[in-house]
Amino acid sequence: MMIEYQNVTISYWKWNVIKNLTAKIDGKVFIIGKNGSGKTTLIKATVGLLPYKGSIRIDGKEVREIKNYLGLSTNLGEVYNLGYSIDSILDIYSEEMNVDKELFSELLKEVELDIDLKSPLFKLSTGQSLLLRNILTFSSKPRIILLDEPFENIDPARKIIVAEWIKKFGEEGIITTHNLDILSKFPDYKLYVLSDSSLYGPITVKDFLESSVIEGESEDAILTLQVSGKKVSLVKGKEGIKIGLLGTIDRLYGV
Numbered sequence: 712m713m714i715e716y717q718n719v720t721i722s723y724w725k726w727n728v729i730k731n732l733t734a735k736i737d738g739k740v741f742i743i744g745k746n747g748s749g750k751t752t753l754i755k756a757t758v759g760l761l762p763y764k765g766s767i768r769i770d771g772k773e774v775r776e777i778k779n780y781l782g783l784s785t786n787l788g789e790v791y792n793l794g795y796s797i798d799s800i801l802d803i804y805s806e807e808m809n810v811d812k813e814l815f816s817e818l819l820k821e822v823e824l825d826i827d828l829k830s831p832l833f834k835l836s837t838g839q840s841l842l843l844r845n846i847l848t849f850s851s852k853p854r855i856i857l858l859d860e861p862f863e864n865i866d867p868a869r870k871i872i873v874a875e876w877i878k879k880f881g882e883e884g885i886i887t888t889h890n891l892d893i894l895s896k897f898p899d900y901k902l903y904v905l906s907d908s909s910l911y912g913p914i915t916v917k918d919f920l921e922s923s924v925i926e927g928e929s930e931d932a933i934l935t936l937q938v939s940g941k942k943v944s945l946v947k948g949k950e951g952i953k954i955g956l957l958g959t960i961d962r963l964y965g966v
């Protein structure tokens with residue numbers, strides 16, 4: 712079972728954000744890439760929220776033909792647009808998406824999120840709202856998780872709890888992030904880089920974090936990718952700029 716992309720093109724009007732992407736995603740993987748590279752766009756199309764050309768298959772089924780796939784869960788805000796108060800959202804999604812209310816309460820307690828369930832979602836802070844969407848994602852005990860930036864705006868202690876949930880829930884899926892610090896909690900996970908409309912990889916998170924970036928191609932490269940039309944290589948060893956020191960993946964593009 713896997714997520715398969717075949718010649719996938721996703722466009723806004725006539726502009727292709729993802730062009731002719733072909734990849735097979737097996738297990739739970741991370742996708743990183745600079746701002747605007749198309750990570751959210753890819754997740755949205757995979758969930759069925761955006762039209763695409765080509766084929767995206769989950770468990771062998773074409774996404775555009777699936778109406779409501781209960782094994783799949785996402786933290787995308789667009790999905791949680793029904794209901795007013797958090798209580799009513801929980802009611803709707805426990806029916807529509809098999810969200811388990813007990814598990815929801817347990818996870819809410821784990822992060823000690825001090826919120827009034829009667830209040831509307833828009834009253835939450837950006838971080839609280841994302842935590843809540845992450846909790847809703849995991850509370851349906853999904854087999855496939857599609858998480859867009861699950862650590863953004865979340866404080867360090869709670870980021871670690873979210874990382875534990877990612878390890879615990881779901882057998883397959885995609886997690887996008889800019890957060891290299893938290894990636895170190897997932898050394899054995901596979902990682903892809905989305906750049907110039909292609910997915911490069913996979914390499915392990917450990918190899919990625921131990922690598923350095925150099926311009927051009929290299930025989931020793933563990934990964935060569937194209938960034939804004941230029942070749943960039945990730946190598947192990949002393950040359951180049953150490954990825955771990957870059958802090959944020961976006962600076963990879965400044966080599």
Ligand SMILES: Nc1ncnc2c1ncn2[C@@H]1O[C@H](COP(=O)(O)OP(=O)(O)OP(=O)(O)O)[C@@H](O)[C@H]1O
Pocket residue numbers: 723728744745746747748749750751752753
């Ligand atoms: N609804 C839209 N209409 C037109 N263009 C869009 C729309 N949504 C996104 N884009 C454009 O598509 C490109 C990819 O956006 P996307 O949000 O997928 O990138 P991303 O990799 O998730 O970025 P970030 O890391 O900043 O979240 C961006 O250049 C963005 O401006």
